[in-house]
Amino acid sequence: MPIQPHGCTCFIISSRMLRQLADEAEPAERHLLLDQCEMSAYLRGQRSVAPTAMGAAVPGEKRRTVYDARHKATLPGKLMRGEGSMAVADVSVNQAYDGAGTTYDFFREVLKRNSIDNKGLRIDSTVHYQTRFNNAFWNGQQMVYGDGDGKLFLGFTHALEVIAHELTHGVTQHAVPGGLVYENQSGALNESISDVFGSLVKQWKLKQSAEQADWLIGSGILAASVGKALRSMADPGNKKLTWSGDEQPKTMAGYVDGGDVHTNSGIPNHAFYAAAIALKGNAWDKAGPIWYKALGLLTSTATFADMAKATAQAAVLLYGADSAEQHAVQAAWKVVGVV
Ligand SMILES: [Zn+2]
Structure with missing residues (x-):
């Protein structure tokens, strides 16, 4: 093996x-x-x-x-x-x-x-x-x-x-061919992909649309004195929704050089959220399959820009060139300042 x-x-x-x-x-x-x-x-x-x-x-x-x-x-x-x-x-x-x-x-x-x-x-x-x-x-x-x-x-x-x-x-x-190296942007992508599908599984189980979902990761695992959740995909870094030390950036303007993989993952997390909201309905119907298909188009050291490209490509493969889905995905990466 x-x-x-x-x-x-x-x-x-x-x-x-x-x-x-x-x-x-x-x-x-x-x-x-x-x-x-x-x-x-x-x-x-x-x-x-x-x-x-x-x-x-x-x-x-x-x-x-x-x-x-x-x-x-x-x-x-x-x-x-x-x-x-x-x-x-x-x-x-x-x-x-x-x-x-x-x-x-x-x-x-x-x-x-x-x-x-x-x-x-x-x-x-x-x-x-x-x-x-x-x-x-x-x-x-x-x-x-x-x-x-x-x-x-x-x-x-x-x-x-x-x-x-x-x-x-x-x-x-x-x-991902060769896996995703667990440091820098590829590491933050690795973390983000786990948050994306982690949240999708919960939404699917609860039958919640993208609008209805809480988009929180780790809700209920923290004592009330610490906070409500580890991360918010809808609003990364919003301490009121998560915990007092949440320093996740939401866009590239807040990118932390040398930051923990759990910190900068806020940026691709929010891109997924923005895409899912734009595509409407259940996040697992369109945004989920697009992100999943993109995994096979990445390399081990993929950057956020590579993920933006891969998800746009995946949207084209699934829904056609110039489709509304392709445009929604590209717009989402613009929201977070990656493209
Ligand atoms: Zn993880």
């Missing part, structure tokens, strides 16, 4: 956010947050590899497994649920199982993609990773969820868009 050169260990919470919360925390809490920051850096530094095929992939079949790390760092942990097995007493296990199922169904039904690798790859998730772990991540092979410390973070499996965000990192690793 060839190694994917740019599989990432990709987190939902940025180190910047953990550090900022640490600055404001009580000493005991501060140590925990800073330890977890270091742990994230360590995990990111490890080479992530493409998933090894476990069992024969059956086209069109959903195959999920959920493990319990039992508060250790060893993956995957103890097997708790396999495909088709009954719900268990552990809520996190069931949420990870159900969320992975909804995300699989979305990709299958809306985008005709068969799982992470489009070949029916088994979807593995581990819950209860470490103790009071304030993050969730994709490690190149599987999804991993901490419980949160219960003070700042309330857990990660009950937000469907967080589960779909993590699973989409796996999709990106396979759908």
Whole structure:
């Protein structure tokens, strides 16, 4: 099995956010947050590899497994649920199982993609990773969820868009030729693509049009004292909608040189939002398929401008040259100052 050169260990919470919360925390809490920051850096530094095929992939079949790390760092942990097995007493296990199922169904039904690798790859998730772990991540092979410390973070499996965000990192690793390098603009694009499909899965599940959707990422995972959500695609950087340290730019005018991948992702996030609103109706009907088709037109080091070009090209492939869809996509990238 060839190694994917740019599989990432990709987190939902940025180190910047953990550090900022640490600055404001009580000493005991501060140590925990800073330890977890270091742990994230360590995990990111490890080479992530493409998933090894476990069992024969059956086209069109959903195959999920959920493990319990039992508060250790060893993956995957103890097997708790396999495909088709009954719900268990552990809520996190069931949420990870159900969320992975909804995300699989979305990709299958809306985008005709068969799982992470489009070949029916088994979807593995581990819950209860470490103790009071304030993050969730994709490690190149599987999804991993901490419980949160219960003070700042309330857990990660009950937000469907967080589960779909993590699973989409796996999709990106396979759908973009060579994967997307997890730094600079390609890294911010990687993050944005996970937010885009994370939000789309939630909208699809809730049957909300682009106008009705909240466009929030991570709503409900933060304690009220921290905020309401991690990011807003409708209005990146709007602290009232998210949390006090939200510094996401909405347009290129606010682009942060050397910024975290979770910071500059606000720009392509808002471009998707603008396109979806302009195209009206459900965001998964037109904007979603255009963004999805664009993934195959990118290279590992794609910039925002490359994504603007790829989505316009994808709109032409799907709806024709000079179509209203092509113009809506191009106008959206103009809104955020990329073109
Ligand atoms: Zn991510």
